[in-house]
Amino acid sequence: MYMLEFIIQLLTTPAIMLGLVALIGLLIQRKAFGDVIKGTFKTILGILILSAGAGIIVDYITPFSEMFTQAFNLTGVVPFDEAVIGALSENVNEIARNTSLILAFGFVVNIILARFTPFKYIYLTGHMLWIMSGALAWAFYDLGYSTTEAVLWGSLIQGLVLVLFPALAQPVMRKVTGNNEIAYGHLTTSGVVLSAYVGKVFGNASKDSEEVKMPKGLEMFKDTAISISAVMLILYLVTTLVAGPEFVSTLSGEQNWLVFSIIQAFGFTAGVLVLLQGVRMFLGEIVPAFRGVAVKLVPGAKPALDVPVIFGFAPTALMLGFVFSVIGMIIGMFVSKAFGTVIPLPSIIGGFFTGGAAGIFGNALGGRRGAMVSGVVYGLVLTIPVALFYPLFGLEEYGISGIALLVPDGIIVLTLLKIFSDLNIIPVVVIVSILGVLATGLIKKKKKQENEVEKFA
Template identity: 40%
Template structure:
């Protein structure tokens, strides 16, 4: 189980292993196998390093925001809530994850839903959440592992499946899917983008923004992201005050220099992510062809959310800020309504909000990106309010799951458990699998979900 958890925590290892298998199945030369496997491995390490730089640059932002505006509440953060849950549910989580991955592969093999979910750490997080929820519902031992694995396998299948029409529009085909448990939020953003577009064939993309001649340098996404984040960071630092930086980051030096550096680090992280994505896409898609041909016909690799960032770099920044604004608006509304206050977590609003911005842009251009990611920000702010009560004792922690699919899946199964206990949960699983395999039998040739 320890080895399984270690693999899950290392998407670079998991995906490079998949690439290795695909290249071996295709009987590629030893040189091609070594090259493809190592470049995939390195590509994911580059992507992870970039994500680490972005997360590190954003970490002070959340604290400065709370200090600047004197707000307190629950901070959604997958890593924080999972680290607490694994102390009690570590072994069950590993077993749910392992058999859930098998369920995903079997569904892809025997149904028309062909995505194989390859984002290992998100698989681990979802397995952990289901282990908690079904344990609260009274499942134990083998039954807990079984229902958890079936729920996880269905979620790993459905999340990328509903996004594929948008991915097809972005990428021009079905070579790659999105494997990240913010799927419902991205679907919402894409659908809003489509609604905003209406019957127009062409829209103004975030990548077609016309800058005045003297500001043409802003078309370089690295420059525009760096400048924007520097300005935002400096404003927050000024409001929070130099004392905050001096107390919490004693090695940060002058608070303005500290803010400018963090803004620059954010842009550097995004740049690194984009380079890693390009490296991965050049290797994993051709390598996956071997698995598609031999093991799961027409299989589609579903990869982590930064995989879409290269298709609209400007939408990444626009999506982040629009989603964050949605989180702030939601926070204010919660204060007025007297509910639990969910603070806008900067990391989920960046990774998920940026992805929502790309999806909104793919369908509705600039307007779709702004509105779609704004509504996404509201969605991931309010979902945790309804998720927390079904998490048992874990629901009283000062953190919770952040991304949309955790909220949807957790609320769905948690509510079933509260209403009818184990029988209702089993009925819900039956319905999900009837939908998955029913689609397989009733899908018309050449059609797809829209």
């Protein structure tokens, strides 16, 4: 049990897990000892810097979320995946145990599928692995399946999710990054891809958000630090003034309420800059190191990585996606009232990280207008499906209230599980899906061999 706990800790600690990936990749390539140490340490440090930046962003945006709720008189549930899975694991031992087992065995299935199918993706976003395995453990427990059934079917489904969703996003990722070296490893894939294609319909790909021509007096806004600071300063000040000095003073403590708001805005920007520095260091080491794993263990494999790895490719689109996703979430919140279930509050943190990703994806397909449209659509995705999904697997019976599952990929998978369980066909669907993925690989391999024969005929 201690060994299993150790392995799970490695898999759910991004810095260590990705450091090990870099270590293995460099050793496979027989790099010099100094290069191995350098690549491993800088990968770990890059992730820690990235995480520190994300932590700073969360610290500075949490008061903003509270002010936002107060300013606009919002009440409802908070979409917060980590809180949902954490509370379920704490309240039900079987869910906690099955989560660990599904995570471990699901990752093995991921590697096997990547090795023998055309879906060459190794999912390396640790907290997303944990959230998906926890969601599956919860669903199977709620549906009345035994531990053996939950772990078996849950692990196979987890492995399928870890290769199929990155494949869904890869055509857009190639446009974003300009190459095919990394993949999108986050459980918001279906949402950002859908929103990006809607953005493509209404956008104009020739007008890239990063190439907007500005008057000389406004050229300073091409600087990421200046543009993010300006946007956040406006958002914070408007929200602060509407929330009122009395409420804001409860958050600012001894500090003047208006000074507090200004510092919060700049602190948020500081977090973004720290995060981007970590991304640059991390990508500079993990991509070359991962080639060793790809060549030897899973030929052609690509690492599916967390959202921030794409931030540096289009920082303007990032901010457009953030701002317009918040608008979309506010619209979605009012639409959700019609369903009579719960009203999901806007997730400001989700709006920045994954709404920003939707903006970047939307910009890749539809330019700056595509980024705006994509942001709004993604905001709707982060609210309306949450409200519709909430009754399917109730949390109140587990003593949990006020929070809800957010990630679109997880909501899709769990909704399908509910439907297939009612029809008593979960094993059939899972086995057919696995065989279908493997058959796709065999067909592709056969065609490749036939093409090679034709070349030499």
